[in-house]
Amino acid sequence: MDIAVIGSNMVDLITYTNSMPKAGETLEAPDFALGCGGKGANQAVAAAKLGASVMMVSKVGEDLFADNTVKNLQRFGVDAQHVTVAAGTSSGVAPIFVDDQSQNRILIIKGANAHLSPADIDAAAEDLKRCRLMVLQLEIPLPTVYYAIDFARQNGIQVILNPAPAVAGLDIDYACQCDFFMPNETELEILTGLPVSTEDEVLRAGQMLLGRGLKNLIITLGSRGSVWMQGDAVHRIKPTPVKAIDTSGAGDAFIGCFAHFLIQHGDIAKAMQSASDYAACSVTGRGTQLSYPDADTFHRFLND
Ligand code: RIB
Ligand code: NA
DSSP: OOEEEEOOOEEEEEEEOSOOOOTTOOOOOSEEEEEEEOHHHHHHHHHHHTTOOEEEEEEEOSSHHHHHHHHHHHHTTOEEEEEEEOTTOOOOEEEEEEOTTOOEEEOOBOGGGGGOOHHHHHHTHHHHTTOSEEEEOSSSOHHHHHHHHHHHHHTTOEEEEOOOSOOTTOOHHHHHHSSEEOOBHHHHHHHHOOOOSSHHHHHHHHHHHHHTTOSEEEEEOGGGOEEEEETTEEEEEOOOOOOOSOOTTHHHHHHHHHHHHHHHHOOHHHHHHHHHHHHHHHHTSSSSGGGOOOHHHHHHHHHO
16 A cells, blocks of 8 residues: 545535525525545545555445445545444535635535544554555544554654644644645644735745744645745745636645655655646546546646
8 A cells, every 4th residue: 555544535515606695595506516525535536546556544424425435435446444434423524615716615514524533543553554655634533633643653654744624723743743744825824823825924834833843844825836845945836827617625636646646756846746737637627526637637637
C-alpha cells in the first residue's frame, strides 16, 4: 500500500440554486446531483484514480447509504476492508448548495464519522504499518486524529494533515509532528485569527504557524494558486486558469493528487503543480468525486 486515508465519507446532496428559502417558505431549485463525498473519501478516490494504491479507515452508518459508499470506494480500487459500520448511526451526509457563480455552501452532518475511534486504528494497525503515507482531515474526532499521528510517528509513516474543516482548538503541537500541514486560506484564518485577504497577509499568517514549529506548510488559495512555506523559503504555484463550474471538493482533489505524486517522485514543488492542475480540472465539472479525472482524462486536460 502507498497511502492510508484515515477519515470521513459522506453522501453529497448537491442542490444547484441561486436562492435559499426563508423560514416557512418552499422554493424550487433547478437541479440536483447525488454523489459520494466526504473529505477523506474524496482524497482517497482522487489518489486512487491517479493510480495510487490506497486504503481507507472510515465509518459508515447503519443505513441505505453505507453499502453504496463501500462499493464506490471499491469501484475506484480503494481498499475498504477497514470501512466498518457504526451500529445505530446514520452515514455522514453533506447538503451542498452551489450557485451559478460556482460558489458552494456546505453543511456537514458527521453521523457515523463521529464514531471513528483509536480502536479502529488499532484494528487496522497491521495494514497501516505497510503504508508509506498517511492522510488525515478533521471530519473525524480529534483524539482519533492525534492517535493516528502518534501511530504514524512510531511506525515511520509520513503524514499529511489537512485541517479541514477548521477547528480552532486544533493542537498545533500535533500539526508539527506531521510532515505536511495543508490548510486553505479560510482554515489558515481560523487557526491563526489573522486576516488572509492579500498575499502578504497569507504569508504573515503562515509565518506565525511556521514559527510554532511546522515542517512544511502548504496553503491552497483557490483561484489564487497555492504556496509552500518551509523555514524562510516560500514557493508559489500560479493558479491554472479554467472556467469554474463547481468548486466543491477541489481542495480534496488537490490533496489526493499531491499525496499520489509525493509518493511517486518525492518532488514537493512538482507534486504541488500537478495537484493544482488536477484541482483546476475538477472545478470544470459538477460535484466532488464525480468531477475527479482519472489519469488518462487528466493527461488529456494537461495537453489541451
Ligand atoms: O471538501 C468537500 C467535501 O466536504 C464534500 O464532499 C462534503 O462531503 C464535505 O465533507
Ligand atoms: Na467539481
